Amino acid sequence: MTSDDTTRRGPYPLLFAHGLSRLDAEQAHRLTVRALATAHSIPAGPALLRAAFAVPDPMRDTRPVRWALGAEHRSPLGLAAGFDKDGEVPLALLDLGFGHVEVGTVTAKAQPGNPRPRSFRLLEDRALINRMGFNNHGAQALAKQLARARRSERGQRAVIGVNIGKSKVTALEDAAEDYRFSARLLTPYASYLAINVSSPNTPGLRDLQSVEMLRPILEAVVEEAESTRVRLRRDVPVLVKIAPDLHDEDVESVARLATEAGLAGVIATNTTIARPDSLVTARERIERIGAGGLSGAVLADRSREVLALLRATLPDDAVIISCGGVTTAAEVQERLDAGADLVQGYTAMIYEGPAWPGRIARELAAR
DSSP states (O other): OOHHHHHHHTTHHHHHHHTGGGSOHHHHHHHHHHHHHHHHHSTTHHHHHHHHTTOOOTTTOOSOOEEETTEEESSSEEEOTTSSTTOSSHHHHHTTTOSOEEEEEEOSSOBOOSOSOOEEEEGGGTEEEEOOOOOBSOHHHHHHHHHHHTTSHHHHHOOEEEEEOOOTTSOGGGHHHHHHHHHHHHGGGOSEEEEEOOOTTSTTGGGGGSHHHHHHHHHHHHHHHHHHHHHHSOOOOEEEEEOTTSOHHHHHHHHHHHHHTTOOEEEEOOOBSOOOTTOOSOHHHHHHHOSSEEEEGGGHHHHHHHHHHHHHHSOTTOEEEEESSOOSHHHHHHHHHTTOSEEEESHHHHHHOTTHHHHHHHHHHHO
16 A cells, blocks of 8 residues: 555554454444444534545535435445444434445344354455344334434435345245335335345345245335325335346346336345455455355456446436445446446445545545
8 A cells, every 4th residue: 555545544544454453343343333423423523524534514515416316416425235234323424425325234123133253354355254144123223213313404315225124034925025014114214225135144035036036025115115105295216236146137137127116226236155266365264254245346347247237228217326346436437437326335445444435425526
């Protein structure tokens, strides 16, 4: 890393190298969420956060706006689901410079997730393996959190997507009603809904990506979104999040089904169960870690391929959120140029630090 890079990233590289990276990955994550919650709760906390990371006041921001999913995005880069599962700090995360934040994945029923340890850094690859298993407090608890966040004018304007998944105890044949329950509770507070059928960490979940099993789930969630539109006079777009491990023809089939079912678009992609030969981390360590979804720069090639497939298959007005392997402003711009409407990241923030989303937004605006 050059001294220029260190200056742009501030003190975070040292903090990560000598502090956070030595902690269990999940423990470091919890400390980060608590720190954000504390900073945002004190008087003038949001303004101080924005000042620290050179993010404009959202109520006075004059930067160009990107319209997507019926909302204004001051930056095309958003935070993918998984960081703020229970909606504890969505506004604080937006104050770091993200254009939108996707909370969840949340399930109809609260669940503890898989046994620990369940999150592992691959430092040499700037990657992450997780098998969290949708640990969350449940849809009802998230609805209460989002209701609180939406009380202020700032909260009402915030672009907060909600990612919903299947409860582990729910049988696959009952999945549609499980998703419907979460959608009914959360649609009133969501800028958009994301249907997660692609996490590798819930047994059988990825089987729901087959057209036959996916159709009733999409239809159930779209029905709930339509009910909210009629009741509250507000559109809530619905998207489906897919895995990078789908065969090309299956990606195209899901895209066609999403169009038939009336979805707004697709989020591509989730984590992968593959362990590519390009990984630098020792194979022995990867094998010791075991099962889980791999994320990070290693996902970039497949994520770009899936983006191209979707753009060629979906209607021109369908929204694609490209996710997987982006770190730099140039990489975000590349996805936009390739047909993405928005881009999401997650793993890069672990390695780049909290200044990352604001820096990307500034560099993109300067272009």
